Amino acid sequence: MDSVMFDVLLTESERRVRDEVRTFVRTKVDPDLIIRMDGNEQEYPYDFIKTASKANLLGLRFPKAFAGRGLNWVSEMLAIEEIGVLGIALGCAYSLPSIVGESIDKFGTKDQKKAYLAPTLRGEKICAEGLTEPRGGSDFFGTITSAVPQGDHFVINGEKRFVAGGIGADYFLIYAKTNTKAPPHKSLSAFLVDRNMGVEVDEHYSLMGCRGMGAARIVLKDIEVPKDNLIGQLDGATDIFNAMMVPERLTSAAGAIGLGRTALDLAIRYAARREAFGHTISRYEGVSFKIADCATALDAARGLVYRAARLADEGLPSRKAVSQAKLFATEACYQTVSDAMQILGGIGYTDVYPIERLFRDARLATIWTGSSEIMRLIIQSDIFKEVLKAPRGEKRDIELDTPGASKTVEKVYRADPDQYRKAEE
Numbered sequence: 001m002d003s004v005m006f007d008v009l010l011t012e013s014e015r016r017v018r019d020e021v022r023t024f025v026r027t028k029v030d031p032d033l034i035i036r037m038d039g040n041e042q043e044y045p046y047d048f049i050k051t052a053s054k055a056n057l058l059g060l061r062f063p064k065a066f067a068g069r070g071l072n073w074v075s076e077m078l079a080i081e082e083i084g085v086l087g088i089a090l091g092c093a094y095s096l097p098s099i100v101g102e103s104i105d106k107f108g109t110k111d112q113k114k115a116y117l118a119p120t121l122r123g124e125k126i127c128a129e130g131l132t133e134p135r136g137g138s139d140f141f142g143t144i145t146s147a148v149p150q151g152d153h154f155v156i157n158g159e160k161r162f163v164a165g166g167i168g169a170d171y172f173l174i175y176a177k178t179n180t181k182a183p184p185h186k187s188l189s190a191f192l193v194d195r196n197m198g199v200e201v202d203e204h205y206s207l208m209g210c211r212g213m214g215a216a217r218i219v220l221k222d223i224e225v226p227k228d229n230l231i232g233q234l235d236g237a238t239d240i241f242n243a244m245m246v247p248e249r250l251t252s253a254a255g256a257i258g259l260g261r262t263a264l265d266l267a268i269r270y271a272a273r274r275e276a277f278g279h280t281i282s283r284y285e286g287v288s289f290k291i292a293d294c295a296t297a298l299d300a301a302r303g304l305v306y307r308a309a310r311l312a313d314e315g316l317p318s319r320k321a322v323s324q325a326k327l328f329a330t331e332a333c334y335q336t337v338s339d340a341m342q343i344l345g346g347i348g349y350t351d352v353y354p355i356e357r358l359f360r361d362a363r364l365a366t367i368w369t370g371s372s373e374i375m376r377l378i379i380q381s382d383i384f385k386e387v388l389k390a391p392r393g394e395k396r397d398i399e400l401d402t403p404g405a406s407k408t409v410e411k412v413y414r415a416d417p418d419q420y421r422k423a424e425e
């Protein structure tokens with residue numbers, strides 16, 4: 001149940017990276033770490049990040065000059081699927097340099113790259129991102145954390161919650177309102193805020209799963225951030241947010257596939273040896289068809305992730321493809337873990353097998369980094385724009401705007417819009 005059948009879609013170098021990370025996971029990660037994290041005995045996986053950075057595995061796609069490897073997005077997604085086998089908490093710790101790094105690599109100055117990106121990829125600085133506020137996470141552009149210019153710095157006030165990695169972080173990527181008069185999409189800016197600038201960090205909530213990744217509440221009270229720590233343009237955070245959502249959502253998707261794969265693997269092995277009514281349960285279609293469906297869904301999810309990653313590699317617009325990958329992969333992951341638990345029966349509900357832990361992890365995947373509802377919102381919006389070149393709800397003459405595929409439908413079915421209109425009158 002792994003990505004080897006996808007080799008036909010991968011280059012030699014991409015396969016090598018996947019195999020390298022698979023070996024890393026098998027040989028370098030202490031299984032006790034996962035247990036300690038789940039048991040709240042470890043507040044942040046520092047050692048894991050150190051080990052991964054020593055193997056030069058953080059932020060694979062970033063330039064070598066800043067401690068990356070200069071690989072492509074597909075390679076990075078292959079790596080994250082392998083790390084995802086370990087669960088969401090470690091997958092998240094591994095992905096954050098890629099997510100925060102995107103904003104610095106794409107929009108940061110050379111000094112910011114030197115001071116933040118390179119040390120992050122070398123495992124010397126831990127990063128985290130603060131978008132979600134107590135007021136809400138889905139409505140990102142409703143951000144109320146404020147940054148007010150004062151001399152050579154900004155004064156930031158606000159609160160962010162559920163900041164993954166926050167407990168261990170040396171610095172935070174913070175979005176704040178810098179323009180109270182402009183429309184929401186032109187009102188926010190992004191900042192690199194060092195923890196030692198006075199950020200208050202605490203572990204405010206006890207989590208259902210994904211423990212040990214240091215999810216924190218952070219409070220910013222009159223924090224003075226030098227103007228040099230603004231990333232990109234003032235009031236220009238929309239572009240940064242859009243760029244960051246590519247790794248944010250793709251890493252969630254790829255990691256979820258790894259997690260689903262783990263659950264499915266456990267379920268297949270269990271079904272092949274557990275007996276009921278004189279046969280192994282794998283003989284019953286009620287069981288084996290679940291396995292068929294989950295394997296198919298995970299493969300389809302992987303296909304969506306690769307497509308989105310290839311679009312990103314080509315520098316092509318990928319918002320809809322990324323959202324489809326995130327939506328489908330995280331839902332497939334959750335369904336797979338749930339079905340795996342069903343296949344294991346009662347013992348699946350205990351902590352004898354890791355299924356219950358994977359189940360608690362998987363539940364987060366469809367909520368964070370943009371919930372399934374928000375993914376659907378983006379997908380439908382882009383579809384209506386693509387087909388009608390108008391937002392949903394806005395009436396348009398289809399014959400004026402339809403792209404090629406719709407023209408084919410018109411031709412094949414003699415679907416003359418005028419005829420339709422007349423028939424409907």
Ligand SMILES: Cc1cc2nc3c(=O)[nH]c(=O)nc-3n(C[C@H](O)[C@H](O)[C@H](O)COP(=O)(O)OP(=O)(O)OC[C@H]3O[C@@H](n4cnc5c(N)ncnc54)[C@H](O)[C@@H]3O)c2cc1C
Nearest residue numbers: 129130131132136137138162163164367368369370371373
């Ligand atoms: C463990 C954990 C780690 C996290 N890590 C981070 C992190 O590192 N950084 C960070 O910034 N955030 C992080 N988050 C926050 C996460 O991204 C948000 O919880 C998520 O985006 C949803 O925001 P919300 O919880 O405020 O829910 P809300 O935005 O209040 O939404 C509540 C519900 O309403 C739905 N909804 C909202 N608007 C619509 C709409 N227009 N149409 C249909 N449905 C809608 C949502 O899908 C959801 O089901 C983390 C969360 C958790 C639990």
